[in-house]
Amino acid sequence: MTENEIIESAELDKRRDQRSSLKAKHAQSLTKLMGTRRDLRGVHALADHLDDAVRWTA
Incomplete structure (x- = not known):
């Protein structure tokens, strides 16, 4: 490899x-x-997906 x-x-x-x-x-x-704002659930599908994915891996 060169410098x-x-x-x-x-x-x-x-x-x-x-x-x-x-x-x-x-x-x-x-x-x-x-977790603190349950009213946000369903507003953005990607946010819901990420939230679910993180919870399943915890």
């Missing part, structure tokens, strides 16, 4: 880690919101 490829690889790894962290934070926040 440039090593730098690019490190940047990609950093971005993957950031993206993974953001996904976890988003899922956690959405689950918390859906």
Whole structure:
């Protein structure tokens, strides 16, 4: 690997880690919101799906 490829690889790894962290934070926040606001159930299908998926894996 060249020095440039090593730098690019490190940047990609950093971005993957950031993206993974953001996904976890988003899922956690959405689950918390859906838990406190039951009236939001059925408003957005993707939010319902994610909430269900997180609860099934807990």
